[in-house]
Amino acid sequence: MRLTIACPESLRDDANALALVLGAGPEDVATYRSASYTDAHGNRYVCASLPVGPAFVGAATSALQRPAWDVEPYQVNMAGALRAQAALAVWLGGDDPIPQAAPDKLTAVAGGRGPAAIAAMGLTMIEVVL
């Protein structure tokens, strides 16, 4: 299953803290990088998309544990990870409409391809001319 997450720019650090808790190692602090998407109101978002196993969503919504690799001095901001978890809105399919990205939510949509999920959340990529 692919999970695509829209993170408001203001929640980026907290979302990266959550990625450190749920990910594989300290490099995951760079999961959410640059705000490349915008909603209809001009709010900016950072997006990530990845295949996840069946246990991922459960782990993301359960009590968070500091990763074993994180020893003192701690790198993971657990308070930030908890704030990101509290902002998490997960859509796993079904009859409910796909939630729209919001500046106070970490919106995650399961299924489909990443760009389609981002569009379904009401976001468009900020145009780049290379």
Add this chain to the structure above:
Amino acid sequence: MTKITTDWAVGDTGAQVAAKLTAIHDYYFGADARSGDTVIGDISGRLTPLLSGASIPAISCGELMLTVGPKLNALNDPDAFILSALLPGSTALVAAMPSPETCFTDTARTTPATVGQAVAGITDPSGYGLHPTQAVVASRPILRQAGTGEYYLEFDGVDDFLVTPTITPGADKMQVFAGVRKLTDLAGIIVESGTVGGGAIGGFGFFGPSANRPDYGFLARGTVAAPPALSFSGQPAPISSVVTGIGDISGDAELLRHNGVQIAQSFADQGTGNYSANLVHIGMRAGTSAPFNGHIYSLILRFGPNLSDAQIAATERYVAARTAGVTL
């Protein structure tokens, strides 16, 4: 990729050699024959008549083996062969040719990836050791296999990319070959140097597409701030292609080829200097913008002297052979 099983023997007659070469001509690569650092002769010039079916006795098997033996032996492994042909004269060379043998689920490249798994590292077989990797779990492309057998990396068009170690080109000439399938016409990076590619002195960028439009693009430059970016429009997604970019700073040449045909060029002044030492990103601009939404079947980036037309064409055929939906 299927390996060629042609065997070579010193006792082969010219006709036998010709027949074997013809049988494997898709993998034939014209290049200089070398003895150490000394160029002995142009293989393409010597073998072309054989491949065309004329003048079979023009060279003897013994002579052939003597002059081009190492390359002919490499014909048993096309992946190695194409690299051995591109390696001479190169100052840097990186190849990303996805398969279960080259892709790994860890950045140390110890655990092979299977089809469907995220790729954290891919072995660069060039000998330069410029292995592209991705440490961030969410940003790893997926190893896939087309229905016709070709392997590719699937970049999700959101945050997937790979990055090489710092490449120090030490040259003012470069060539980049890519077998790709782009799935969108939103700006995306196939491969690019540094943080802004051709926006910086000594930078380059290879785009699929170059803006929100149906094209492929290429930009490479020296010290001149605003050389023209080449664009080949009229290529709406989804489309599979073999695209080639060629840059020559001192020669003031910038070429873009598509499926073996040169379709855009500039000979404007590019300034001076070599290409800059940089990280090279595959699939996204510096990991921050312009994510490539599509498949990369094969990517070869070479710095060093200009290649001959025969070398360019042969490399494009090789890349095409690894790219589903493209026949050259």
